[in-house]
Amino acid sequence: MPNQDEILAELGLPGDIAVTGGGGGSTSSGINANDLGNDPTMEGLWAMKAMEHAEIYFNLLCAVDPRLLKLTPKDDLIYKEFRKEFPDFDVVKLDEEALKSPQAKEKWRPFCMSFEKEIEDYSFATLIRLDCSDEYSEANSIIVTRIQFFCIEIARNREGHNDSIRTKFKPRPRTKKTE
Incomplete structure (x- = not known):
């Protein structure tokens, strides 16, 4: 399972950001996931990952039985x-x-x-x-x-x-x- 730094790197974010959720707390250099809400930047990054996944999968369908x-x-x-x-x-x-x-x-x-x-x-x-x-x-x-x-x-x-x-x-x- 990828760790937080790997996930953040995939999203193009620096690895020294701590993302927390659930309990509401965060570190002084961190981001509380509950505070992000519908952040357009985060939504855009997730949309890019979803589109990349779709592109790869469709290419597989085009190439392989x-x-x-x-x-x-x-x-x-x-x-x-x-x-x-x-x-x-x-x-x-x-x-x-x-x-x-x-x-x-x-x-x-x-x-x-x-x-x-x-x-x-x-x-x-x-x-x-x-x-x-x-x-x-x-x-x-x-x-x-x-x-x-x-x-x-x-x-x-x-x-x-x-x-x-x-x-x-x-x-x-x-x-x-x-x-």
Whole structure:
């Protein structure tokens, strides 16, 4: 599991910043996560990480048979538990309400929490495509938790719903970060 300095470095922040939360206290040189609220800078950094993840994943779908992709060491468990809990969930074209309505959240929340110790960063915000036959775009993407992404994408891969991506799209060179 990455330590705080590694996470901050990934976000482009100096490692000597202490981020605290929950209890409300912070060190004299630290940042209290509770005080950040909806800080646009932090939101922007997290959005950049989510977009980078989406770009890498889509390039993989364009280059490799999706049925052969292993997204986590726990793919079998994730898929089994997802289909046990959500047997009729449509992974081809996502209905945002099926993920984010109050009723959906009531069902998803305990399911996601059951992976807290199994999947690193299970609750990180992650972009997912609404329609699996198309690429990431503003109109075709929503933010879900990392474990919801894994559930849906593992199902899409195993059930053959991502198979057409390689014939429709080609991998794109990644843009280099400027430091």
